[in-house]
Amino acid sequence: MSFYEVYEQFRGFDMESFFKRVTGAQVKKIITKNRLTEFDYLALLSPAAEKHLEEMAQRARRLTVQHFGRVMMLFTPLYLSNYCVNQCVYCGFQAKNRLERKKLTPDEVEKEARMIAATGLKHLLILTGESRRESSVAYIRACVEILKKYFTSINIEIYPLEEEEYAELIAAGVDGLTIYQEAYDEEIYDQLHPAGPKRNYRFRLETPERACRAGMRAVNVGALLGLHDWRSEAFFTGLHANYLQDTFPEVEVSISPPRIRPHLGGFQPKVKVSDKNLVQYMLAFRLYMPRGGITVSTREPVWLRDRLVKLGATRMSAGSCTAVGGRSVNEHDDGQFEISDERSVAEMARMLYRQGCQPVYKDWQMI
Amino acid sequence: MVSDVLKIGEKELNNRLFLGTGKFSANKYIPEVVRASGVQVVTVALRRVDPEYEEENIAAFVPRDCILMPNTSGARNAQEAVRIARLARAAGCGNWIKIEVIADNRYLLPDNEETVKATEILAGEDFVVLPYMSPDLAAAKKLVAAGAAAVMPLGAPIGSNRGLKTKELVRILINEISLPVIVDAGIGRPSEAAEAMEMGAAAVLVNTAIATAGEPVAMARAFSLAVEAGRLAYLAEPGEAVEYARASSPLTGFLRD
Numbered sequence: 001m002s003f004y005e006v007y008e009q010f011r012g013f014d015m016e017s018f019f020k021r022v023t024g025a026q027v028k029k030i031i032t033k034n035r036l037t038e039f040d041y042l043a044l045l046s047p048a049a050e051k052h053l054e055e056m057a058q059r060a061r062r063l064t065v066q067h068f069g070r071v072m073m074l075f076t077p078l079y080l081s082n083y084c085v086n087q088c089v090y091c092g093f094q095a096k097n098r099l100e101r102k103k104l105t106p107d108e109v110e111k112e113a114r115m116i117a118a119t120g121l122k123h124l125l126i127l128t129g130e131s132r133r134e135s136s137v138a139y140i141r142a143c144v145e146i147l148k149k150y151f152t153s154i155n156i157e158i159y160p161l162e163e164e165e166y167a168e169l170i171a172a173g174v175d176g177l178t179i180y181q182e183a184y185d186e187e188i189y190d191q192l193h194p195a196g197p198k199r200n201y202r203f204r205l206e207t208p209e210r211a212c213r214a215g216m217r218a219v220n221v222g223a224l225l226g227l228h229d230w231r232s233e234a235f236f237t238g239l240h241a242n243y244l245q246d247t248f249p250e251v252e253v254s255i256s257p258p259r260i261r262p263h264l265g266g267f268q269p270k271v272k273v274s275d276k277n278l279v280q281y282m283l284a285f286r287l288y289m290p291r292g293g294i295t296v297s298t299r300e301p302v303w304l305r306d307r308l309v310k311l312g313a314t315r316m317s318a319g320s321c322t323a324v325g326g327r328s329v330n331e332h333d334d335g336q337f338e339i340s341d342e343r344s345v346a347e348m349a350r351m352l353y354r355q356g357c358q359p360v361y362k363d364w365q366m367i
Numbered sequence: 368m369v370s371d372v373l374k375i376g377e378k379e380l381n382n383r384l385f386l387g388t389g390k391f392s393a394n395k396y397i398p399e400v401v402r403a404s405g406v407q408v409v410t411v412a413l414r415r416v417d418p419e420y421e422e423e424n425i426a427a428f429v430p431r432d433c434i435l436m437p438n439t440s441g442a443r444n445a446q447e448a449v450r451i452a453r454l455a456r457a458a459g460c461g462n463w464i465k466i467e468v469i470a471d472n473r474y475l476l477p478d479n480e481e482t483v484k485a486t487e488i489l490a491g492e493d494f495v496v497l498p499y500m501s502p503d504l505a506a507a508k509k510l511v512a513a514g515a516a517a518v519m520p521l522g523a524p525i526g527s528n529r530g531l532k533t534k535e536l537v538r539i540l541i542n543e544i545s546l547p548v549i550v551d552a553g554i555g556r557p558s559e560a561a562e563a564m565e566m567g568a569a570a571v572l573v574n575t576a577i578a579t580a581g582e583p584v585a586m587a588r589a590f591s592l593a594v595e596a597g598r599l600a601y602l603a604e605p606g607e608a609v610e611y612a613r614a615s616s617p618l619t620g621f622l623r624d
Contacts, residue, residue: 065579066526069390120420152417217441250443250470291473356392362417364441367450 002209003243004202007184007236015042015232022046031055036288041238044284045231053280060286060312067291071358073315074345075123075155076116079324079335080104080143084129086196088182090227090260090267092337093129095196102324103134109146111328117150119319119345122362124151125178130159130198137165141172148173152365155218159197160207166214173366176218177211178295179204180256184236188228208244217364218252219244220295225278226260226269234281238288245289254293254315257281261299261337275304279311286312298341305341309355318348371602373569375547376463376495376516378434382407383564384594385549386587387574388425389415389440390526396583397428403584404591409433410465410572412440413455426460436497438465445484452489464489465519466498475525479506483513490514499551502536507544517546519572522563523553526575530559534566541567557586557593564597565605 018039027049030040043049044056081103082093092099104112116124124147128135140158147154155176156169166177181204183189189201198204208219221240223233237255245253257278260269282294296305296313298320305316321327322335343351349359372379385408388397401409409429416426416437429435437455442448445468452464466489468481482498483506489496495516500506502520510518520537523529531537532553541548547569554560560571573590580586 065390066528066575069575069578070392071390120423122417122420217443245473249472252472291475353393358391358393359423360415361420361423362415364414365454367441367447367454 002206003240004205006239006243007186007205010038010236010239011186015229015235018042019046019048019231022048024048024051027052028055031059031287038235038239038242038288041284041288042235044287045234045280049284050276050280053276053283056280056283056287057311060283061310063286063290064312064314068314069358070356071360072309072313072352073123073360073363074121074318074348075125075153075315076119076121076317076319076345077125077127077157077322078112078116078147079127079322079326080109080140081128081131081135082324083131083134084196086130086198087194088196088198089192089194090182090224090269092335101134102329103128103139104143104325104329106142106146108325108329109143112325113147113150115327116319120361121319121345122152123155123364124153125155125157125176125317127157128159130196132159137161137168141169144169144172144174148366152362155220160204161210163210163214166211166216170215175216175364175366176220176252177208177216178220178222178256179207179211180222180224180258181205181237181240182224183227184223184233184240185228192227205240208240209247212244212248212251216251218254218293220254220256220293222256222258222295224258224260225273225281226271229271230273230277230281234284238285241285241289241292245292252293253289254295255285256295256297257285258297258299261340278304279308282308282312298339299337301340302343306351306355309352309357316348318343319345371598373547375497378495380407380434380570381405382591382594383570383598384560384587384591385410385436385551385570385572386577387572388412388429388578390575390578391583392578394423394425394428396578397425398430399584400577400587401430401433404587406587406591407433408436408463408570410436410438410574411460413437413451413458413460414441416455416458416460418458434463435460436463436465437461438499439467439485440469442466442468442485443470444468444478445481445488448481448485449488452485452494453492456494462493463495463497466496477501477521479503482506483509486510486515487513490516497549502533502540504536504539504543507540511544511546515546517549517569518544519549519551521552522550522559523555525552527553528555528576529553530555531562534562537563537568538566557589560590561593561597561600564594565600567601568597570594 157178295315386406437460439448439451523532549570550563551572
């Protein structure tokens with residue numbers, strides 16, 4: 001059974017009525033449970049659970065330390081190309097936006113790699129827009145061949161591929177996949193993606209399954225928060241992560257809770273997702289999947305990221321740049337979105353140590 | 368008392384607490400913990416070892432007089448474990464290897480079948496192989512036949528701090544397996560480490576309970592003392608525990624020759 005069928009089982013579920021029935025006593029009981037059901041998780045995402053955030057945080061903290069230790073995995077993104085044929089209304093790189101289109105040459109990839117490697121980081125996330133012509137699988141593979149001289153773990157955040165294409169990239173040295181469904185609600189998804197191959201909701205939804213079947217070691221899923229009701233999107237993201245862990249027990253599964261940031265094109269979020277909402281989501285997920293990873297990016301501001309260290313986060317990006325070649329080639333170009341935390345890797349490391357948390361630069365190597 | 372050393376491979380150990388390293392809030396705690404506890408065997412995940420970044424390289428924090436035991440954390444099958452072990456040796460981490468083959472990311476329970484396969488290959492390549500396993504007698508016997516230097520059954524799932532939940536199964540391994548039986552994973556408190564040692568475990572490996580304690584250095588010392596106490600108690604042959612009082616008037620006292 002693919003996750004699309006799981007999604008269909010819950011599509012149309014009346015969350016409003018469910019939330020109305022959730023009581024404080026119920027939430028308190030769930031917080032102490034060993035293994036949560038999907039409805040327990042949903043109850044922790046309810047408005048009623050907001051009154052119990054501190055209790056959730058205490059338990060989430062204990063679970064995170066128990067399973068992951070007092071450590072934080074660090075990585076950084078590298079944008080290879082911003083060519084894109086999609087028209088996602090919320091994205092700075094969408095086809096209709098006027099910006100300088102660029103993809104890195106092999107020399108530029110090498111240059112960026114050297115600059116990033118000098119920070120000590122060994123985990124890299126490479127990104128492209130969706131353009132099979134400009135950033136083909138062969139192009140991405142060629143970049144990976146260069147990058148693996150500098151990094152011990154390479155994750156991809158690119159357009160959805162076929163299973164055999166994932167196998168090809170895995171053979172080249174890729175070990176992790178990040179793919180955001182953006183919006184799990186299929187109707188909303190259709191509205192946000194008016195043109196381009198990304199219109200195919202189901203193909204995108206089933207992407208992590210194809211990657212896992214091809215032997216991907218780690219997958220990271222998420223919804224872009226601000227496009228639709230966050231409670232519902234958080235619920236489906238958790239369900240998706242849980243489905244992937246059940247179906248592919250050997251895979252390291254994690255989620256990201258990215259909130260929309262200002263970007264070229266000026267799309268305004270449809271829904272406000274407050275800091276409190278974000279924290280509730282992270283805590284609820286930690287209790288639902290104690291061993292699931294939670295990735296927090298530089299979309300979030302410094303003061304909040306510092307606090308999220310103790311609220312279930314297990315991986316953080318650092319020294320980020322969202323423009324193609326933004327570190328060494330075109331330092332003033334438009335990025336995919338504006339980042340909020342511009343600290344260097346060394347500054348992030350110092351902040352983590354101050355909080356009694358070890359920054360981990362290397363947590364995998366190609367074998 | 369006669370000297371009581373634990374022999375594994377060619378090495379003789381006086382301290383029976385083994386240390387895991389993956390969860391400390393800073394690597395600088397590792398040498399402090401080793402000093403405080405007298406630990407002689409320290410395991411590090413090869414995935415964390417980074418010889419190119421000495422400042423943050425976890426292996427560089429392990430004191431040189433300790434035996435560095437790399438582990439194959441991240442291996443999903445025998446083949447991956449074998450590859451990681453070879454990389455570890457090539458990276459200068461010595462020839463001890465703790466095999467971890469885990470294809471279950473929810474509970475991190477080991478895959479005994481794949482572990483046996485990896486043990487056989489690596490023992491054939493002159494590694495000193497210490498396999499992490501679910502306590503199962505048949506699998507343990509296969510590990511002995513495959514050339515393991517010790518077996519390392521779990522007390523409870525990794526990181527759970529739940530104690531010696533598999534006690535009866537570990538006891539069977541201690542009774543039946545000729546190799547040292549080292550309890551690895553799940554031990555949450557010094558008293559549980561002592562319990563394992565009193566039962567006859569050859570050693571105990573602890574990571575989470577020390578690394579995530581409020582005072583890791585003090586906790587390491589507490590574990591070391593508990594392991595030593597448990598070992599002494601085992602050697603001193605504890606009296607039988609009984610649930611009734613000893614009868615003061617024997618039933619058979621009237622019998623003469």
